Amino acid sequence: MKKLSQLQVGKKGVIKEFTDLEMSLKLMEMGCLPGEEIVIERVAPLGDPIAINVSGYMLSLRKQEASTIILQ
Amino acid sequence: MKAEIRVALVGNPNTGKSTLFNLLTGLNQKVGNFPGVTVDKKTGYCNLPDGRRAEIIDLPGTYSLYPKSRDESIVFSVLADKGNQQAPDLVVVILDASNLKRNLLLYTQVADLKIPVVVALNMMDVAKKDGISIKVDSLAAKLGVPVVPISARRNEGIDELKKNISYANKFALQQDSIDVKAIAPQLVDAIGEEMQIDNPYYALQLAHQHEHLTFLSESESSRIEQLEQTYNFHSQKAQATETIARYNFINDLLYDTVKVKEAAHEENTSNRIDRILTHRVFGFLIFFGILLFIFQAIFAWSAYPMELIETLFVWMQTGVHQMLPAGPLTDLLADGVIAGLSGVLVFIPQIAILFAFIAILEDTGYMARVTFMMDKVMRKVGLNGKSVVPLIGGFACAVPSIMSTRTIENWKDRMITIMVTPLISCSARLPVYTLLIALVVPSRNVWWIFNLQGLALTAMYLLSMISAVVVAWVMKHILKARERGYFIMELPVYRMPRWNNVLLTMFDRAKTFVLEAGKVIIAVSVILWVLSSYGPGDTFQQIEKKYQEPQYGQKMKPSEIEHAIASEKLESSYAGHLGHVIEPVIKPLGFDWKIGIALITSFAAREVFVGTMATIYSVDNADEIQSVKAKMANARNPETGKPTFTLAVAFSLMMFYAFAMQCASTVAIVYRETKDWRWPAVQFLYMTVLAYGASFITYMLLK
Ligand SMILES: Nc1nc2c(ncn2[C@@H]2O[C@H](COP(=O)(O)OP(=O)(O)OP(=O)(O)O)[C@@H](O)[C@H]2O)c(=O)[nH]1
Numbered sequence: 001m002k003k004l005s006q007l008q009v010g011k012k013g014v015i016k017e018f019t020d021l022e023m024s025l026k027l028m029e030m031g032c033l034p035g036e037e038i039v040i041e042r043v044a045p046l047g048d049p050i051a052i053n054v055s056g057y058m059l060s061l062r063k064q065e066a067s068t069i070i071l072q
Numbered sequence: 073m074k075a076e077i078r079v080a081l082v083g084n085p086n087t088g089k090s091t092l093f094n095l096l097t098g099l100n101q102k103v104g105n106f107p108g109v110t111v112d113k114k115t116g117y118c119n120l121p122d123g124r125r126a127e128i129i130d131l132p133g134t135y136s137l138y139p140k141s142r143d144e145s146i147v148f149s150v151l152a153d154k155g156n157q158q159a160p161d162l163v164v165v166i167l168d169a170s171n172l173k174r175n176l177l178l179y180t181q182v183a184d185l186k187i188p189v190v191v192a193l194n195m196m197d198v199a200k201k202d203g204i205s206i207k208v209d210s211l212a213a214k215l216g217v218p219v220v221p222i223s224a225r226r227n228e229g230i231d232e233l234k235k236n237i238s239y240a241n242k243f244a245l246q247q248d249s250i251d252v253k254a255i256a257p258q259l260v261d262a263i264g265e266e267m268q269i270d271n272p273y274y275a276l277q278l279a280h281q282h283e284h285l286t287f288l289s290e291s292e293s294s295r296i297e298q299l300e301q302t303y304n305f306h307s308q309k310a311q312a313t314e315t316i317a318r319y320n321f322i323n324d325l326l327y328d329t330v331k332v333k334e335a336a337h338e339e340n341t342s343n344r345i346d347r348i349l350t351h352r353v354f355g356f357l358i359f360f361g362i363l364l365f366i367f368q369a370i371f372a373w374s375a376y377p378m379e380l381i382e383t384l385f386v387w388m389q390t391g392v393h394q395m396l397p398a399g400p401l402t403d404l405l406a407d408g409v410i411a412g413l414s415g416v417l418v419f420i421p422q423i424a425i426l427f428a429f430i431a432i433l434e435d436t437g438y439m440a441r442v443t444f445m446m447d448k449v450m451r452k453v454g455l456n457g458k459s460v461v462p463l464i465g466g467f468a469c470a471v472p473s474i475m476s477t478r479t480i481e482n483w484k485d486r487m488i489t490i491m492v493t494p495l496i497s498c499s500a501r502l503p504v505y506t507l508l509i510a511l512v513v514p515s516r517n518v519w520w521i522f523n524l525q526g527l528a529l530t531a532m533y534l535l536s537m538i539s540a541v542v543v544a545w546v547m548k549h550i551l552k553a554r555e556r557g558y559f560i561m562e563l564p565v566y567r568m569p570r571w572n573n574v575l576l577t578m579f580d581r582a583k584t585f586v587l588e589a590g591k592v593i594i595a596v597s598v599i600l601w602v603l604s605s606y607g608p609g610d611t612f613q614q615i616e617k618k619y620q621e622p623q624y625g626q627k628m629k630p631s632e633i634e635h636a637i638a639s640e641k642l643e644s645s646y647a648g649h650l651g652h653v654i655e656p657v658i659k660p661l662g663f664d665w666k667i668g669i670a671l672i673t674s675f676a677a678r679e680v681f682v683g684t685m686a687t688i689y690s691v692d693n694a695d696e697i698q699s700v701k702a703k704m705a706n707a708r709n710p711e712t713g714k715p716t717f718t719l720a721v722a723f724s725l726m727m728f729y730a731f732a733m734q735c736a737s738t739v740a741i742v743y744r745e746t747k748d749w750r751w752p753a754v755q756f757l758y759m760t761v762l763a764y765g766a767s768f769i770t771y772m773l774l775k
Pocket residue numbers: 083084085086087088089090091092102103104105106107108109110111131132133134194195196197198222223224225226435567570
C-alpha cells in the first residue's frame with residue numbers, strides 16, 4: 001500500500017482510494033479522483049507542504065493530507 | 073436606477089471573475105493572481121446591447137457549492153435564497169479554459185439548481201498557449217447553454233458575452249448532468265414536498281446545508297433534520313457519491329470536445345520560475361531579500377517627492393498667514409488644519425510605493441508561493457500558510473487584511489490571524505516611524521548600500537513580524553481547536569503584473585488613505601486646536617495679566633515674553649489639562665504631557681500623531697513657520713533645557729505605536745468579522761499591555 005506522501009519528487013502515481021472521508025471530499029472537489037494521475041512537482045523548502053500536478057494544474061497540500069491518498 | 077436583470081458571476085477562485093466584473097461595470101474591484109482575492113459580494117451596473125440595465129454581482133470564488141470557508145459560503149446563500157429580492161435572474165459561470173475539468177464541477181452544480189446560465193470560457197489566451205483546443209460549439213450543444221470564449225485580461229469577447237447575457241432565456245434550458253435523485257431518492261422527495269420545492273438538487277442542497285442557511289426558519293431547519301434522520305442520510309457519503317458522479321459526467325463531456333497537445337508539457341515557464349523562487353535554500357533568501365528591498369525602496373525613492381510636498385505645505389502655511397488677517401481662525405487654518413494635513417500628506421509617496429509593491433507581489437502569483445513556503449513555519453506558531461496574505465497585507469492596512477482571513481477554513485487559525493494582524497506595521501505607523509527616526513537616527517550609509525535610517529525602519533517592520541509570530545504562538549496554546557486544519561491550495565501560474573492595474577491600485581489606495589486620514593485629521597485638528605487655545609475659566613487672561621507686570625518687561629525681551637505666554641497658555645489649556653492628567657501614567661515611558669496629548673488623539677487613528685505634534689508645537693512657537701520635524705527637533709524640556717526627543721524617548725514612542733491598538737476602524741472590523749465584542753476587547757487589552765511594557769523597557773534601556 002503506497003501513499004502519495006511516500007512518492008519521490010518527479011515521480012508519478014495513480015490514485016486508488018482515500019483513507020479519510022472528510023479530506024477526500026475536498027481533494028476530490030479539487031480534481032484528485034480515483035484513477036487520476038499525479039506527479040509530485042516539488043517540496044517546499046522546509047520539507048512540507050508538497051506541490052503536485054493533477055489534471056494539468058498545480059495543487060499544494062500538506063504531507064499529512066497527502067498520506068490519506070492511497071496509490072495503485 | 074433600478075436594474076432590469078440581475079446577473080451573478082460564479083466560478084472557481086482565480087478564474088478572472090473580478091477582472092470581468094471590472095470590464096462590465098467600469099468599477100475597480102481588487103484583482104490578484106491567487107485564489108481568494110474577493111471575499112465579499114460586490115455589485116455594479118452594466119448597460120446591455122438591448123438597452124436594458126443589468127446589475128452585476130461579483131462573488132468570491134469557490135470550488136463547489138459545499139462551502140469550506142466563510143467567503144465560499146456567500147456563493148450558495150446568494151444563489152439559493154429564492155425568496156430574496158437579491159436572487160439573481162441569470163448566472164454567468166466563469167470557467168478557466170486551461171483547467172476545464174476541475175472548473176466544470178461547479179458548473180454542473182450550479183446548472184442543476186436550474187437557474188438560467190451562460191458560460192464564459194475565460195483565459196482562452198492561456199489555453200491556446202498551452203496547446204488546448206476546445207470545440208466550443210459542441211460543448212455548448214452538449215451542455216444546452218450558450219458558451220462564450222473570452223479573455224477578460226485582454227478584453228476579448230466581452231461584447232459577445234454581453235449579447236448573450238441580454239438574449240439569455242428567462243428559463244433554464246441546460247441539460248441535466250447527473251441523476252440527483254439517485255443519491256437520496258426518498259429524502260429528496262420528502263424535502264421537496266415539505267418545502268414546496270420542485271428542484272431535486274435544491275432539495276438535496278438544503279439537506280446538506282440547512283444548518284448554515286440564514287434564510288431558513290428554525291422550524292424549517294429542524295424539520296429537514298428530522299427527515300434526514302428518518303431516511304438515514306449521511307451527508308459526507310452523499311457528497312462523495314455526488315462528486316464522483318459529476319466527474320464521470322465531465323469526463324464523458326470532455327472526451328471529444330477538448331484536446332490537449334501532449335508535447336512540451338513537462339517544463340513550462342511557471343515551473344522554471346518556481347525552481348528558483350521556491351528553491352530549498354534560495355527560496356527564503358529571495359523572499360527576505362524582496363522584503364528588505366521594498367523597505368529600502370520606500371525610504372530611498374520617496375525622499376525627493378517628500379521634500380517637495382513638505383516645501384509646498386510650508387509655503388501654503390506662510391501664504392495663509394500673510395493673506396488672511398491675523399486671528400484665531402487663521403491660526404486654526406494654518407497651524408491646525410494645514411499643518412495637520414501636511415503631516416500625513418507628506419507620506420503619500422511612501423505609502424504609494426508600499427501599495428505598489430504589494431500589488432506586484434499579489435499580481436504575479438508570488439504571494440501564493442510565499443504561502444506555500446511559509447505554511448510549515450506558520451503552522452508551528454498556530455497560524456496557517458494562508459495567514460501570510462493578511463499578514464503581508466497588514467503592512468498596508470489591517471482592515472481589508474482582516475476581511476481577507478475569510479479564506480482560512482480553520483476557525484482557530486482564522487481567529488489567531490485576526491488577533492495578530494494589527495501588530496503588523498501598517499502604513500499609518502509609517503509617518504510616525506519616519507518622523508521619529510529622521511529625528512534621532514543619522515542619515516548615514518553603512519556597508520555602502522544600507523542607509524541607517526532605512527535599517528532602523530526595517531528593524532521596526534521586523535519587530536512587528538516577530539511580535540505577531542510570538543503572540544500567535546501564545547494564542548495557539550490558549551485557544552481550543554474546533555476542527556482539523558488543512559492546507560489544500562491551488563498554486564496559480566505566474567503572470568506578468570499588469571502595470572496599469574498596479575498604478576491604478578496604487579492611486580486608488582493612496583486616495584482612500586488620504587481621504588480617510590484627511591477626514592479624521594481635520595476633525596481632530598479642529599478639536600485639538602480649540603482645546604489647546606482655550607482654558608477653563610479666566611486662566612488665559614490671568615496669564616496675560618501676569619506677564620504685563622513690570623518685573624517681566626525688565627528681564628525679558630518682548631519675543632521671549634510672547635513665547636512664555638504661549639507655552640504657559642498651552643499648559644493651562646483644556647488640552648494641557650488632559651495631557652497632565654495622563655502624565656503620571658506615561659512618565660515612566662519617558663513621555664511628557666505634550667506627547668500625552670498626542671497619545672490621546674491617536675486613539676482614533678495613529679496617523680493623527682504627526683498632526684497633533686504639528687498643532688501643539690505651533691501653539692508653542694507660533695512666530696516661526698517650520699516643518700513638523702524642525703519644530704520637534706527644536707522642542708526643549710523646559711526644566712533641563714535639553715531636547716525633548718532624545719533617542720530613548722523617540723524609540724520608546726515608536727515601541728508604543730508599534731504595539732498599541734490605536735485604530736478605531738480595526739476594532740470595528742474585528743467585531744464585524746467575529747460577531748463577538750470579546751475578541752476586539754481582548755485584542756485591545758493585550759496590545760495596550762504590550763505597548764506599555766515594550767515602551768517602558770525600551771526607555772529604561774536607552775535612557
Ligand atoms: N492570461 C489571462 N489571465 C487572466 C484572464 N482573466 C483574468 N486573468 C488573471 O487571472 C488572475 C485572477 O483574476 P481575478 O479577476 O482576480 O480572479 P477572480 O476570479 O476574481 O479570483 P477570486 O476573487 O480569488 O475568486 C489575475 O492575475 C488576472 O490578471 C485572461 O483572460 N487571461
